[in-house]
Amino acid sequence: MRDERTGEAFNGFGRRERVEHVCTMLPEGAPGEYLDPERLFNAVEMAEKRSDARPAKKIMVALPREFDARERFRALEDFISWNITANGYACTYAIHTDKDGRNPHAHILVANRRIDPKTGRWAAKSRSEFALDANGRRIPVIDPDTGRQKIGARNRKVWKRVNVSNNPLDSKEFLERLRREWADSCNALLPGYAVIDHRSFKARGIERIPTIHEGYASREMEKRGGRGDLCEENRRIQALNRLLDALRAMIGRLSDQAQGILTAVKRRQRPSGAPQAPSSPEPAERPQERPQARETPPQAPQEPPKPIRTKKALTDRFKTRLDERLAENERKQAEKQAEPDMEETWDLSDPADPLNIGMGWGTGGHGLGL
Template sequence: MPCPHNEISIVQRSQLQSAVAAAAYQSGEKLFCEYDQQVKHYSEKRGIVHNEILFPANAPPEYADRNTLWNAAEAVEKQWNSQLARRWVLTIPKEIPPDQYAVLVREFCEQQFVSKGMIVDFAIHDPHPPGHNPHAHVLLTMRAMDEHGKWLPKSRKVYDLDENGERIKLPSGRWKSHKENTVDWNDQKYCEIWRHEWEVIQNRYLEANNRPERVDLRSYARQGLDIVPTVHEGAAVRQMEKRGIQTNIGNLNREIKAANSLMQSIRQLIHNLKGWITELGEKRKELLAQKEAEEATLLPNLLMKYMEIRKEERKDWTRAGQNRGTSKDLKAVSEALSYLRQKG
């Protein structure tokens, strides 16, 4: 079953993070960060099978170089709390062939990001053993560029106007104003849009490969499933667990999985009990219907038997006497039926 995990985060200078470092980590390359004058290199990183930079037509061609691109993206950000890049980790369905991993991610990134003016730096990771956890690291620029490839401001000042369309002067003498974003890439709606589009394209590739599995990126709650989600472990925790070292997150996930398994067993038991009760109810209805049918035929049969016995008793009578006796018996039967109806 394809894993639905995906994680979006922002590389923030206030958290002592670096876009150059993020690019070095996902690409496996040795990069030099001009901001802090340090080399970024993660020599222990393994399983990197593909790297690629995608950019719109107005981007400078030198941004095809990873070191140039991310140092330029950091250099334009002057604030101590600047947002440097958007980072996304996408799980790739292991049910599709490995030679389609990069094709899948490239198509998705071109449709959703490059078309809007973002530069995309993505890498495919397929850690050992190959095929058990393929995923993509996607790094996105935060600023738009003009037609000459120059970074544009993230926001612009907009003056507030009164009902007459005039600027509003504050007591300080300044004009009242507010900031508006030049692009809406930070709008929360895009998280939902991108997650949905990633789900759609994965399912399209699964279908094209004649695979029955499908991806559903909705939360368990939105799918109507009473399941407790596990906590994302991350590479460090997974490595420790793989070496037999138990971690707090690993223990928590084991407890969650055990609880989900127990709840599933209880739900299955309740489902089976409901089915059993329904089956008993249907059987009871059948028995009652059979009993009613038997009772419906029992009285007429008894009366017919009674009439036959009485007729046999009068076989030596004259025809007139037999007719009078039959008439009298029918009257008695009619009175008996009337009495039974009255008594229910």
């Protein structure tokens, strides 16, 4: 294939003897000259104006080893017809295999622009459309100075516009759909025991680490006695997966043992030979009676909750009792000091002393009789 811009020639196949089939497929309305891959990809290259544009994209699919040459061709052609050319894309595909026939696969080179079926020309990758509000009406562009809708050239009102992609090949949703459709195309031809699932381990709920694509170069290095980095990484991933499988199996056994022990404990707690209460026959239906209010049984008086004794509360209580004791002692001391001394205040010779009168001392009464 020759690049018309630079004049360089490229050979897309490293080993021609391993290329089983090459074909170009076009969408509706495409020029017939594009059946030549060189003309097709030079034309899409010329349609791009930016220096960093991507004129084509490559899709690589693995072909099941259960397929023969005819089934490979059929699965690939059906997939391209339903999902690539039906969406306006032109492409060239090549079916490859290795010398042992153990790695059949296909490369699909897709032009990164759609072809307009009406004109046969390359369509734009995006288009401008009116922006619509929630009610489906166009949104006006307001002039901040006047607060009214802007007026453009030729006295036309200006409406808000947005750019809409016209290249679904750039979207993640379209690529995920291609994965699903390829699995469906292969499963339609595979026998019942072989099924392809396009989903990842995570999407399928499988707790395993996915391996990586090793490639031809890494495997050839291994065949020659060397160590391929990608093959070494896959061996490490496989060892981790075996360890995860062993751990899951151990957890399963421990769970079964714990369940058995729990069942045995429940059986021992249940009294053996205990008669079961006979099931009473269901009573006949009675007419519904008005439910009577149930008497509420008297409840025992509840004790007031005990106060929570914190360190601060105990300290305050001790200080209060100490103050009370000190006040009591002071009161007793004051009373003791206020009492008269009997030896100093009792005058035995004074007949007017209250004590002498009360006891009949010196009055002829019945005294002590000294």
